[in-house]
Amino acid sequence: MAVCGRFAPTPSGRIHLGNILCAMLSWLSVRAKGGRYLLRIEDLDAMRCPRSLADQIEDDLQWFGIDWDDGGSAGGESWYQSTRSPIYDRYFEKLEQQGLLYPCFCSRAELHAAQAPHRSDGTYVYAGTCRGLTPEQIAEKRKHRPPAMRVRVPDRTVSFSDGCQGVYTENLARDCGDFIIRRSDGVYGYQLAVVVDDAEMGVTEVVRGRDLLESTPRQLYLYERLGLPAPEFYHIPLLTAPDGRRLSKRDGDLDLGVLRARFGRPEPIVGMLAAAVGLRPTAEPVALAELAADFSWDKVSRMDVALPSEILQR
């Protein structure tokens, strides 16, 4: 099967340095193999994601040296998740027909009170409060509040080999719990949308931040239940401040608006990122396309990488 990768930004703001690293590595991985590259706009929360911001992302990517073979505004409406609900409906029904879904009426406050502590990706392990509601209880609760829909997960250990992080293993029931497929406002959850879109668009490799590693077993479970082929995963290191701290506001706003104004051209930024993740020994400016010829995942750091102080200077 031909290699196909994608970049799938959420246009709720200007593209950030961490996002551009993700775009850079996913693009290099695909171009090094002569594959196809797609741009999908993840605007499920359409109110927070105006088209003007999506258009700005396209402009920033092109400035950086990233092109795509399909998707984005030139590809048409179907590349925006906010238009794809009828497609998600079909897969939602497949899960429902298997008896895997149930309504959850828990409020945010109840979830906070009843759940296990935060996982690193910001989600909770659901305690199963609504798993055993009777039809009568459900009918009564529906009068007061529209439910979210959750998918049941089995007590099963899922293991996969990540192209960057190596083998990762998790127990679905213990480490994840039943998770949201559709929110109470009717918007589909990220887990379902990303699985359906990557499968329908023929994506064979997914490159994203290491902070999403823990969501992958949930997605592999959905691929299996929906009878869809799962892609390869590459969870890339996160960027930190020079002393190893998570980047914060006091490091300045490292978005492409600021960086374009400061550097004027992409090559110094490409060079710094390439050196930071291990693709090049030094941080000399370089055009992105020049890195494709000898790109290899073997060179990419598994550990989080500290940015050089030059890039943080205001």
Ligand SMILES: [Zn+2]
């Ligand atoms: Zn619940």
